[in-house]
Amino acid sequence: MTGPGPGALPGALEGLRVVELCDELGTFAGKLLADMGAEVVKVEPPEGDRARTYPPFADDEPGPERSLYFWHYNTSKASVTLDLGAEADRERLRALIDRADVLLQSGEAGADLTWEPLRETNAGLIMVTLSPFGRGMPRAEEAATDLTILAGGGPVWNCGYDDHALPPVRGGGNQGYHTASHFAVMSALVALLHRDETGRGQHIDVNAHAAANVTTEAGTYTWLVAQQTVQRQTGRHAGVNPSMPSQVLCADGRYVNTGIPPRRPESFAAVCEWLTTMGWAEEFLEFPLLEEGMRRERFDMSMLQQDEELMAIFGAGRAAMNFLATRLTAYEFFTGGQERGFQIGIIYSPEEVLTDPHFIARGFPVEVEHPEMERTVTYPGAPYRFGASPWRIRRRAPLLGEDNARVFAELAADAG
Amino acid sequence: MPGALSHLRICDFTGQLAGAGATRFLAAFGAQVIRIEDPVNQGRWDILRGMPPYVDERRGVELGGPFNNHNVEKLGVTLNLRTERGKELLRELVAISDVVAENFSAGVMERWGFGYEALKAIREDVIYVSNCGFGHAGPYRDYKTWGPIVQAVSGLTFSSGLADQPPAGWGYSYMDHTGAYYMAIAILMALRHRNRTGEGQWVDIGCTEAGASLTGPAVLDYTVNGRPLRRQGSPDSNRSQHPAMAPHGIYPSRGEDTWVAIACRDERDWRAFAEATGEPWTQEGRFADLRGRLVAQDALDELVAGWTRARGNFEAAAALQGAGVPATAVQRPEERIDRDPNTEAWGLWPTVRHREMGDVRVDGLPVHFSETDWTIERGGPCLGEHNAEVFGRLLGLDADEVASLTEEGVL
Numbered sequence: 151m152t153g154p155g156p157g158a159l160p161g162a163l164e165g166l167r168v169v170e171l172c173d174e175l176g177t178f179a180g181k182l183l184a185d186m187g188a189e190v191v192k193v194e195p196p197e198g199d200r201a202r203t204y205p206p207f208a209d210d211e212p213g214p215e216r217s218l219y220f221w222h223y224n225t226s227k228a229s230v231t232l233d234l235g236a237e238a239d240r241e242r243l244r245a246l247i248d249r250a251d252v253l254l255q256s257g258e259a260g261a262d263l264t265w266e267p268l269r270e271t272n273a274g275l276i277m278v279t280l281s282p283f284g285r286g287m288p289r290a291e292e293a294a295t296d297l298t299i300l301a302g303g304g305p306v307w308n309c310g311y312d313d314h315a316l317p318p319v320r321g322g323g324n325q326g327y328h329t330a331s332h333f334a335v336m337s338a339l340v341a342l343l344h345r346d347e348t349g350r351g352q353h354i355d356v357n358a359h360a361a362a363n364v365t366t367e368a369g370t371y372t373w374l375v376a377q378q379t380v381q382r383q384t385g386r387h388a389g390v391n392p393s394m395p396s397q398v399l400c401a402d403g404r405y406v407n408t409g410i411p412p413r414r415p416e417s418f419a420a421v422c423e424w425l426t427t428m429g430w431a432e433e434f435l436e437f438p439l440l441e442e443g444m445r446r447e448r449f450d451m452s453m454l455q456q457d458e459e460l461m462a463i464f465g466a467g468r469a470a471m472n473f474l475a476t477r478l479t480a481y482e483f484f485t486g487g488q489e490r491g492f493q494i495g496i497i498y499s500p501e502e503v504l505t506d507p508h509f510i511a512r513g514f515p516v517e518v519e520h521p522e523m524e525r526t527v528t529y530p531g532a533p534y535r536f537g538a539s540p541w542r543i544r545r546r547a548p549l550l551g552e553d554n555a556r557v558f559a560e561l562a563a564d565a566g
Numbered sequence: 567m568p569g570a571l572s573h574l575r576i577c578d579f580t581g582q583l584a585g586a587g588a589t590r591f592l593a594a595f596g597a598q599v600i601r602i603e604d605p606v607n608q609g610r611w612d613i614l615r616g617m618p619p620y621v622d623e624r625r626g627v628e629l630g631g632p633f634n635n636h637n638v639e640k641l642g643v644t645l646n647l648r649t650e651r652g653k654e655l656l657r658e659l660v661a662i663s664d665v666v667a668e669n670f671s672a673g674v675m676e677r678w679g680f681g682y683e684a685l686k687a688i689r690e691d692v693i694y695v696s697n698c699g700f701g702h703a704g705p706y707r708d709y710k711t712w713g714p715i716v717q718a719v720s721g722l723t724f725s726s727g728l729a730d731q732p733p734a735g736w737g738y739s740y741m742d743h744t745g746a747y748y749m750a751i752a753i754l755m756a757l758r759h760r761n762r763t764g765e766g767q768w769v770d771i772g773c774t775e776a777g778a779s780l781t782g783p784a785v786l787d788y789t790v791n792g793r794p795l796r797r798q799g800s801p802d803s804n805r806s807q808h809p810a811m812a813p814h815g816i817y818p819s820r821g822e823d824t825w826v827a828i829a830c831r832d833e834r835d836w837r838a839f840a841e842a843t844g845e846p847w848t849q850e851g852r853f854a855d856l857r858g859r860l861v862a863q864d865a866l867d868e869l870v871a872g873w874t875r876a877r878g879n880f881e882a883a884a885a886l887q888g889a890g891v892p893a894t895a896v897q898r899p900e901e902r903i904d905r906d907p908n909t910e911a912w913g914l915w916p917t918v919r920h921r922e923m924g925d926v927r928v929d930g931l932p933v934h935f936s937e938t939d940w941t942i943e944r945g946g947p948c949l950g951e952h953n954a955e956v957f958g959r960l961l962g963l964d965a966d967e968v969a970s971l972t973e974e975g976v977l
Binding site: 162163164165166182186201203204205206208209210218219221222223265283284287288289292293294295297298301302303304305306307308309310311314316317318319320321322323324325328329330332333334335336337339340341342343344346347350352353354355356357358359360361363364365366367368369370371372373374375376377378379380382383384385386387388396397399405406407409484488491493494495496497498499500501502503504506507508509511512514527528529530531532533534535536537538539 | 570571573574583591592595618619620621631632634635682700701703704705706709710711712714715716717718719720721722723724725726727728731732733734735736737738739740742743744747748750751752754755756757758759761762763765766767768769770771772774775776778779780781782783784785786787788789790791793794795796801803804806807808809810811814815816817818823825827829831835887890891892893894895896897898899900902903904906907908909911912914915926927928929930931932933934935936937938
């Protein structure tokens, strides 16, 4: 995976020059651009980006070239080291920005950069800054991390357990940073298309707290529209009113999401067939009610409270799905149900996704060479499939300052 | 003022949130997004048309709060693709559109006769972006999903939870939002590629793959170190994995179901925490460095909770923020929407005018552009609200023709 092979298609952003001056809030935006072909130059201090000190480390041995966190977020990028406290290196940064299409900035380094002076020498520059609360906003001085962005911005209120003695939960994986980075990329691309028409660049201010606020679905619009407050529930949507549990522990100790239980004659027929095929039709005592469900011509949900038989049929359908789930492995339940038309899902842990036959068949796990370690490492693959200009990891994350010589030579050549 | 994307037209079959959220973003920057719906079933494929919340006691396909939220600034037309005339009009619309976007189950567009090859025959450089749970190829091509199922299969549900508890998952469709973001990114990148090369293409999104690309460090810990996230005591996602921090968590505060989130990023934060709280246990030797605090994290969390329980969550957060420590109340919807000075100052909740619902507040965008900022003023379209504008002004049908096609059930 180092360099395009013969006949390899160019990425959609081939030729786009990006300078990345980001801490962990914005670095994912750089990866999204780089894996699509943009030339992303990551500017690091001489001692290296702080993320190089983040666990986990390869073989659990810390070291600036061994952080798996850094590996993941910096694929396909180049690295140059600049000491922004030194005048000569500030000049170099300025020269890099002068020839860039996009500047991505988050965190302390470059926080003093503003678009107005930069545009004087690069009118087409698209400058994207990401910060926890937006530049110059009332709470801009507050310290923040992924946890506090998601806790103050809405997502955490929605997540957790039926038992409210347990704290609400921040979902894992630094998704607050991801969401801000998604908006940074979407916005940079909008500005790029505008520049393609007009030649003019601009500054884009990305606010992570606001990004979390508008990425909480019903938690937000239930208040905006009806001034009602949703309450968290185990493994399912927070709601104004409680809903039925949908997470079941299977025979192999893994969980599934059982989705929406049977509501139509066809789905009752499918669950009857499933139980019969497994030889459990007699053992499942409410089987006759499922057969009743098959025969019913129509289901009127609004009659549920008045129609006792209907209520019993529905209860049996849900009980049948739970019965099957507890008797089968999570994978058997998932595929057996989906093959029969049920929208259900196995709850994989992240590493298990890479061994699933569907993801393997599509080539989702990708191999990336780490030549200095004489190692090939499996990474998560493409989030989208472009027919003509595909996603691809060009190179493993850069070594510290790996591209200094090449990039500085280019700058010198530009300066003529 | 023309928007950044005013030069673009999108023929939009998206719905729900995983698709509608993508074209919503583009519409806010001025792209002409023409949402096409089926007149026979009154657009009910998008179940959000009739779903709560509602502004008042009225119900129906024009009154669903979520639909309005996700479809602001779009035009809405009806078109019956069971009819030959309907197909003909769609071909005319595709011919003048830059992008065709959809998030049906895999194969639906193909069955209607509008798969990528057919679209390309109408317009050589068309950009076609499809988004479904598992993509258009592979063993699970025909499997069906919605947000929680995508989150389950992609590893995100599992990644959210407390130690020794079942997965907590996501209390909303994180991957409907995020799938929409990937769809918007795909549309925009494909347009950029077309600008450079003149070439269109098909971009296919399997939302579970987009989800599975959001757990990278956990995946690499397994593929490099053989350490699965599924192990005793893991995950515990209120704690920090990358980087390690302690204290780091969500702690109870005074009052019912109120909580405060605290993160000490480094030794400076920890010293500031100790000073701000003035608690004697912060001076204990076992908490003197990060390694010690991680080893004794359960005990540390109990002590932190003892301090937070005696205070209101906003009060505790303010005390720590005053010392420069990241901390916040876990904000309830009403707190972050109506009482947070930052969302107010940002203009995060614009009011739109919807033909039936009246004035309604909706999600704004978390970005501001210095030259071509977004606009969200118009509510989601009612069924066929823009038939006259699109079929009349854009495709050149006269009013009588639009009326008779409506009569015949084509529109």
